Amino acid sequence: MPAPVLESFAAALYQELSPLALQDEANSWALAYYLASIGEGFQIVEDLARDTPTRPGWASLLDPQTAPSYALDWLGQFVGVEIPVGVTEQAKRDLIQDLAGWRRGTPGSIRAAVQLYLTGTKEVVITERDTSPYHFEVATRFSETPVAEWAATNLNQNGGAETNATGYGSMAAATVTRDTTVFKSGVASIKTVTPATSGAGVQYGIVTAQPVTVGKKYSFGVWVNAPLGQAMNLAIDWRTAADANVSTINQAFVGTGTWQYVKIDGATAPATSTKARTNINITTATIVTFYADEWQFEQNDAATPYVATNGATAARAAGTVNMLRAILTQKPAGLQFTYVVVPSWTYNDLDARAGTYDALDALYGTYDQMEDAP
Ligand SMILES: [Ca+2]
Numbered sequence: 001m002p003a004p005v006l007e008s009f010a011a012a013l014y015q016e017l018s019p020l021a022l023q024d025e026a027n028s029w030a031l032a033y034y035l036a037s038i039g040e041g042f043q044i045v046e047d048l049a050r051d052t053p054t055r056p057g058w059a060s061l062l063d064p065q066t067a068p069s070y071a072l073d074w075l076g077q078f079v080g081v082e083i084p085v086g087v088t089e090q091a092k093r094d095l096i097q098d099l100a101g102w103r104r105g106t107p108g109s110i111r112a113a114v115q116l117y118l119t120g121t122k123e124v125v126i127t128e129r130d131t132s133p134y135h136f137e138v139a140t141r142f143s144e145t146p147v148a149e150w151a152a153t154n155l156n157q158n159g160g161a162e163t164n165a166t167g168y169g170s171m172a173a174a175t176v177t178r179d180t181t182v183f184k185s186g187v188a189s190i191k192t193v194t195p196a197t198s199g200a201g202v203q204y205g206i207v208t209a210q211p212v213t214v215g216k217k218y219s220f221g222v223w224v225n226a227p228l229g230q231a232m233n234l235a236i237d238w239r240t241a242a243d244a245n246v247s248t249i250n251q252a253f254v255g256t257g258t259w260q261y262v263k264i265d266g267a268t269a270p271a272t273s274t275k276a277r278t279n280i281n282i283t284t285a286t287i288v289t290f291y292a293d294e295w296q297f298e299q300n301d302a303a304t305p306y307v308a309t310n311g312a313t314a315a316r317a318a319g320t321v322n323m324l325r326a327i328l329t330q331k332p333a334g335l336q337f338t339y340v341v342v343p344s345w346t347y348n349d350l351d352a353r354a355g356t357y358d359a360l361d362a363l364y365g366t367y368d369q370m371e372d373a374p
Pocket residue numbers: 159160161162183184185186187188189293294
């Protein structure tokens with residue numbers, strides 16, 4: 001048996017006990033192994049506390065660039081920096097180094113906290129005193145904000161089929177039932193068994209309408225478990241108030257033999273449409289069984305993560321993953337705020353949200369003036 005490699009604390013202990021170690025090699029290094037296990041608990045303190053040729057003991061722990069990663073959240077407390085969830089190790093080091101906590105309560109610190117989760121140009125617009133002196137609004141762009149942070153309302157009132165199959169209908173004589181043996185989440189999914197008819201499948205929105213507004217963008221996302229290689233189609237079927245078809249958006253996909261997420265992003269509701277059906281169907285003349293779960297139809301530029309429904313529409317507020325918490329840790333005490341994700345920053349886009357931006361209009365005649373404002 002080889003001798004164990006002793007770290008500094010155990011090695012020092014072994015040195016102290018060397019008179020007892022003469023027979024250690026003949027005894028499979030029993031003493032060395034014993035001291036190695038004792039030393040393990042002390043080694044972490046030894047590493048931090050020991051003087052080095054260039055620095056005194058404990059110095060590395062109190063330096064945000066050299067502190068071990070496990071100590072960063074603790075170190076942040078010395079300068080009032082609350083480390084947000086889910087940021088990289090380097091971002092944590094930089095937050096502490098920048099003394100972000102010393103600027104807490106300022107627009108700059110709120111902006112920086114939000115930007116940790118954005119991509120691209122990471123633009124953040126903060127509108128102070130937007131509805132009262134004690135309220136402000138934080139807005140970020142759709143294109144730079146993770147879709148999980150977007151607000152969403154699932155217009156499919158039975159997206160998970162957790163209680164029944166209400167609202168789902170058959171296309172081309174397929175058999176549509178609720179199934180509790182195969183599901184993506186919860187306890188059930190929607191099971192469809194097709195006849196050998198292309199176009200057979202399942203749809204939602206006949207019994208329980210999914211209302212739409214002309215000109216607005218809608219997205220359809222759903223998890224489907226269909227046989228490997230099966231040619232499938234996803235569709236949004238726009239309907240008039242009298243339930244006549246206006247037009248249909250199709251998106252082909254192929255079954256994978258397991259659960260896969262398929263979607264149609266940002267389709268605009270055409271003129272005369274008042275509601276939409278959402279469909280999943282086969283495009284071959286084959287008898288097929290497939291399942292669907294976490295079915296979501298929403299007014300959004302892109303499909304966002306599932307908002308669970310079970311008998312009624314359900315909504316998720318913007319920023320519930322990370323943004324709201326990030327703003328909470330940085331905002332001035334006593335102030336309230338709203339977080340929104342908006343399409344873009346053209347002045348017309350902002351102006352269209354007149355309820356929020358009336359005050360802005362009064363202050364700044366043009367978008368450029370607003371941009372240049374401090
Ligand atoms: Ca389910």
